[in-house]
Amino acid sequence: IGEIQRFLRDDGVIKVSRTLKEIAVKVHHQRERIMKSTGKVPSIHELAVQLDLTTEQIIEAEEAVRRPQSIYESIYE
Amino acid sequence: MKNEVVVQFPSLSEYESLARVIVSSFMLPYDPTFDELSDVKTVVSEAVTNAIIHGYEYQPGIVELRLAIVAGILTIVIKDNGQGIDNIEQVKEPLFTTKPECERSGMGFTIMEQFMDRCHIESTPGKGTVVTLEKMLVSVAMGV
């Protein structure tokens, strides 16, 4: 993620919505993985640590993929 | 209330998202699970949407959101100064809605009662509505 962010930063005009969507996908996969292996729902903190993200990023990402605009993007990308 | 967060925002549906991230961030220090968080976000969405579409009927107004956690109990208060509710028992009934034309499900209050440990409605017709929601946080309850 750090790498991606650095790349995106260089570009300068990359939209946040895009980065957040990528984070949301990672979070979703990790959550499924944890639930399969432990049978428990992970906490946001656990996911943040495992994915080297901040809890803030997870909250933002989860919300961003709810937006109609993001749905539009994921359909047409 | 101790350590309370108070938010006022315009009665526009674009702020539903704001209310959801605020409650998420507020709960974070209590290490919520994904599911806990998603339940709470859902009820906040329901209550905020109600304030916007029923309370203010899409007219400009201010929605107030208050959050506090005391002794492991999360309290969420959602307040509007809109048209209020005549019959509180009736609106709590599953599938009851006064806006069937809006494709509303009439399940908002049912969801709030289901997902939270307490759902209390106070309302004065012509003055507005205050919905108070409470939930015992599992992680805190378990002493995690």
Add this chain to the structure above:
Amino acid sequence: MKNEVVVQFPSLSEYESLARVIVSSFMLPYDPTFDELSDVKTVVSEAVTNAIIHGYEYQPGIVELRLAIVAGILTIVIKDNGQGIDNIEQVKEPLFTTKPECERSGMGFTIMEQFMDRCHIESTPGKGTVVTLEKMLVSVAMGV
């Protein structure tokens, strides 16, 4: 202010993150760039931290955050009712800090001035401080 969001939260550093996600959620409908959002979150952190550690000196108090976007200009107001600032010109100077023991960098206001288009400080000693920050949003400016 039109379409303004007002948030009051206790002067505890755990709410710095709340302030950051609030501003982020508030800006997101305007489809900000990565840099824009990260700059704005940084200045919000700086101003909120200042209110907590300098304004209230870690004593209990309320920090107020106000957000509005009008004609593509984001306005952020951070207000405390803390001890206030004696010499505003002085505190704006790079590296100036009254808390060198805290490993503060003295760069808070310099960062705010750098990252935002406007940084205005109003303060009354003994009464509190209001910091007003403005930024023209690129995405809006470009009509994206």
